[in-house]
Amino acid sequence: xxxxxxxxVVGGGPAxxxxxxxxxxxxxxxxxxxxxxxxxxxxxxxxxxxxxxxxCVPSKALLHSSELFDSANHSFIMHGIKAEGVAIDVPTxxxxxxxxxxxxxxxxxxxxxxxxxxxxxxxxxxxxxxNGAWKMKVGEEEVIAKHxxxxxxxxxxxxxxxxxxxxxxxxxxxxLQIDAVPKRLGVIGAGVIGLxxxxxxKRLGSEVTVLEAVPDFLAAADAAVAKEAWKVFTxxxxxxxxxxxxxxxxxxxxDGVLVKYxxxxxxxxxxxxxxVVAVGRVPNTDGLNAAAVGLQIDERGRIVxxxxxxxxxxxxxxxxxxxxxxxxxxxxxxxxxxxxxxxAGQKGHVNYDAIPWVIYTHPEIAWVGKTEQELKAAGxxxxxxxxxxxxxxxxxxxxxxxxxxxVIAHAETDQILGAHIIGTNASELIAEAVVAMEFGASAEDxxxxxxxxxxxxxxxxxxxxxxxxxxxxx
Ligand code: FAD
Ligand code: NAI
Numbered sequence: 001x002x003x004x005x006x007x008x009v010v011g012g013g014p015a016x017x018x019x020x021x022x023x024x025x026x027x028x029x030x031x032x033x034x035x036x037x038x039x040x041x042x043x044x045x046x047x048x049x050x051x052x053x054x055x056c057v058p059s060k061a062l063l064h065s066s067e068l069f070d071s072a073n074h075s076f077i078m079h080g081i082k083a084e085g086v087a088i089d090v091p092t093x094x095x096x097x098x099x100x101x102x103x104x105x106x107x108x109x110x111x112x113x114x115x116x117x118x119x120x121x122x123x124x125x126x127x128x129x130x131n132g133a134w135k136m137k138v139g140e141e142e143v144i145a146k147h148x149x150x151x152x153x154x155x156x157x158x159x160x161x162x163x164x165x166x167x168x169x170x171x172x173x174x175x176l177q178i179d180a181v182p183k184r185l186g187v188i189g190a191g192v193i194g195l196x197x198x199x200x201x202k203r204l205g206s207e208v209t210v211l212e213a214v215p216d217f218l219a220a221a222d223a224a225v226a227k228e229a230w231k232v233f234t235x236x237x238x239x240x241x242x243x244x245x246x247x248x249x250x251x252x253x254x255d256g257v258l259v260k261y262x263x264x265x266x267x268x269x270x271x272x273x274x275x276v277v278a279v280g281r282v283p284n285t286d287g288l289n290a291a292a293v294g295l296q297i298d299e300r301g302r303i304v305x306x307x308x309x310x311x312x313x314x315x316x317x318x319x320x321x322x323x324x325x326x327x328x329x330x331x332x333x334x335x336x337x338x339x340x341x342x343x344a345g346q347k348g349h350v351n352y353d354a355i356p357w358v359i360y361t362h363p364e365i366a367w368v369g370k371t372e373q374e375l376k377a378a379g380x381x382x383x384x385x386x387x388x389x390x391x392x393x394x395x396x397x398x399x400x401x402x403x404x405x406x407v408i409a410h411a412e413t414d415q416i417l418g419a420h421i422i423g424t425n426a427s428e429l430i431a432e433a434v435v436a437m438e439f440g441a442s443a444e445d446x447x448x449x450x451x452x453x454x455x456x457x458x459x460x461x462x463x464x465x466x467x468x469x470x471x472x473x474x
Contacts, residue, residue, distance in 0.1 A: 008145035013049020015320025015332030016151030022340035186272035369418030381411035385466025
């Protein structure tokens with residue numbers, strides 16, 4: 001007989017596993033199916049999705065390892081620490097990253113046990129609406145669920161004529177498994193993955209060249225941040241970034257990869273030993289049997305949902321990368337919680353205006369809310385305060401003084417409209433601005449809050465004071 005659940009979550013990435021756990025916490029009979037091609041130590045499909053297996057977590061592990069290597073080579077010396085003969089053992093670095101992934105992936109199974117979520121290994125798909133409940137197929141089994149949450153995520157976008165073999169030409173999955181430092185690394189796409197992975201291999205010794213189609217660098221970021229980032233990445237760190245590029249052809253030979261492209265300067269060639277293709281991700285609805293049940297999917301392949309993640313079919317929901325909005329793990333998790341709470345009869349909500357973005361380069365880049373250029377375009381009156389890391393004692397102590405914190409507030413109400421940071425620990429500092437925005441706080445609210453000394457968080461305090469032109473240390 002088919003197993004019956006209140007909620008079946010299809011996909012065990014961050015959006016899906018969190019939805020399943022929250023539903024179970026609220027007393028619903030909850031299950032999550034997962035069909036990842038990679039197996040966990042028990043031989044079952046790994047939970048955790050892109051984020052844990054081939055995304056956020058492994059990339060940050062490599063970023064940290066490569067940053068330590070870079071510090072040993074370039075920054076220790078200013079502290080009087082002489083590190084000679086520093087060498088990188090790439091297989092050990094990769095193994096450490098893999099172990100972290102395994103630990104976290106296994107941990108989700110533990111959480112499922114703790115909260116009584118049924119884990120169903122296998123590919124989930126719709127069969128039919130039967131008497132007001134959804135008959136689903138998971139692997140070869142049939143399952144009945146009152147509610148179905150689709151959390152099937154996204155996959156790397158590939159370009160026609162560029163055959164990704166995950167050996168010479170790699171996407172994000174292959175880029176996390178490179179087993180030796182390539183002498184010359186090519187990257188197509190100066191987006192988040194391009195910059196993060198480009199940074200990893202540049203620090204480890206590769207000559208890195210990034211080819212970007214758009215003529216503006218980091219167009220989604222605040223223009224002042226993008227300008228500073230460009231200066232740091234190109235002039236200081238030596239990443240070769242070419243903007244406004246049109247890729248003409250990519251070919252491979254025993255010598256590596258040859259990319260022919262065109263830009264303002266005419267026809268160009270890039271010869272490299274490995275090529276990372278990082279040109280965005282596409283929603284994944286493969287094999288869901290969505291059309292048969294009439295599930296609406298838009299022209300970009302996303303499941304169409306309303307602001308509460310409800311799809312066009314009764315009791316069918318979509319969360320995470322497979323629906324509109326930024327493809328970020330924390331956005332998906334928030335949606336998973338919201339949907340579980342709504343199903344349980346509560347009032348779930350996601351504030352899409354307060355979702356932080358982080359790029360884990362060094363310096364890190366983080367922002368929340370509106371950029372200055374967006375506010376100008378919308379004609380919203382604003383004032384801003386900007387302070388450099390150089391004015392902060394803790395940053396000086398750490399020898400990490402590149403960048404700034406900028407807070408933007410409404411010119412009349414003083415309500416915080418955005419915060420933009422480039423600098424060390426930006427990923428942690430941004431949380432204060434997120435909380436402030438979530439609760440509709442003003443720059444004055446942050447300015448009036450006591451910040452521990454000496455901390456980097458004082459930069460947020462100073463930037464908030466600077467909004468009113470009364471910063472104390474700058
Ligand atoms: P996914 O994580 O893609 O999970 C979907 C899951 O569903 C997969 O496990 C898949 O196997 C499963 N599935 C699909 N179809 C079915 C089916 N029919 N039946 C059963 N199972 C199915 N985001 C951040 O916020 N911070 C970061 O630092 C960050 N770094 C990243 C680095 C890289 C290299 C990449 C590629 C992405 C990164 N992201 C980051 C993005 C983040 O990984 C995604 O936004 C997040 O994983 C989306 O979560 P999700 O649950 O919607 O989908
Ligand atoms: P992206 O959208 O950030 O960047 C892709 C870049 O490729 C863009 O700048 C685009 O203009 C460029 N591009 C597209 N087609 C091109 C072409 N034909 N030639 C040259 N350039 C081209 O996507 P990316 O970096 O692949 O990452 C995918 C998503 O994963 C991100 O959008 C983000 O949502 C998520 N992610 C988040 C991270 C984080 O939060 N730190 C880290 C990595 C990924």
